[in-house]
Amino acid sequence: MKKFDISILTVAVLLTGLAVIGVSQANDPAAAHTSAVATVGNTAISQTALYEQMKKEAGAKVVTDLIAIELCKQEAAAQGIKVTEQEIDAKINPIKDKLKTPEKFQEYLQERKMNEKELRERFGMLLLRDKVFEKAFPVTEEQIKEYYEKNKEKLGKTYEEARPEIAEKLLERNRRKHSDEWLEQMKKKYNVQIMDPVLVEQAKE
Template sequence: MKKFDVSILAAAVLLLALAVVGLSQGESEDPAVAKVGDVTITESQFSDALRHKYGVRVMDQLIADALITQEAKQQGITIDEAELNKQVEALKESLGSEEAFRQSLEKKGYNEQTFREALKIVMLKDKLFDKAYPVTEEHIKEYYEKNKEKLGNPVPALEQVREKIKDKLAGQFRAKYEDEWINGLEKKYGPTLFDPVLAKQKASQ
């Protein structure tokens, strides 16, 4: 399973949840989220603090998710339930139990449904990126010829290490080209920030 920034995704989920709660309750209400002595910390104070401290990072993640979703829709690329279930079950197995999986999600601010939604975006991204920057047979053979002495003693046959090399090169391609790829999607779909705080933060990046 590919790695992704669960802390930023969790913050994005939290900010969206706060926005939905605020809309459903109406602008006149500002419920308390904490109290320290006689000082009340309200939902709007909490939301504003998150927005100023993490806003542009969270917005970048949300925009990237939207770009990925839009591009996947345009290209007809999907993630079916079987693919998603396979990844979720692999994670549960790696953590040792269903309970360990649930506790891991809770620590990051997820339940299984919100985690599956975030994971689906990651899997869509991987499919799209691999299509845009494919690891070809030529790439694999070139890497093998240059590095086969480092792959084991005796040197393994190419077929024995093909998938290992492909995964390694795919990781290198992501590190090198992912920002370039996302920037290309931004130019294609032209996201616009309407929040002046976030727009200012974005401009200063």
């Protein structure tokens, strides 16, 4: 399976919604016609057809991300890990400050095809993922000191000044290095099973 990438969250949610629609339409042929996403002459292209095509093209990637998102949530709950509104504000407020006006911030959101609630959800999920990984694969003080000694001329800062930046870099490196390992561990822990035969086959590729 492909690696977990939170940036796919919006697409993943979209596909989940389409999957629900597809199930309901499979039981109601009339709904497939009335819920068309496009028409070509007298022929309707249904939401079911759209979902099936999207599943073929990106299904394995999206289902992997959906599984990883849910695993993050369940593992965070098991570990008592939470993200506060203040922590999300600390990520979003600098964006607002940089853009200076509410109008510019709305343009920023429109360019990314989301509203502020969705942006907060995105950052909340990112922060939750980071906290889960930080607890699973913590950065030690020795690792931070080792990195600093190797890079202190480039950093141009004292150890205390550089420490937060180094810790963040090392946490990111840990996430990249251990993401597949973590995902496999969590899939076993929470008994993950893919039920759709098409997605099962894609996952093997």
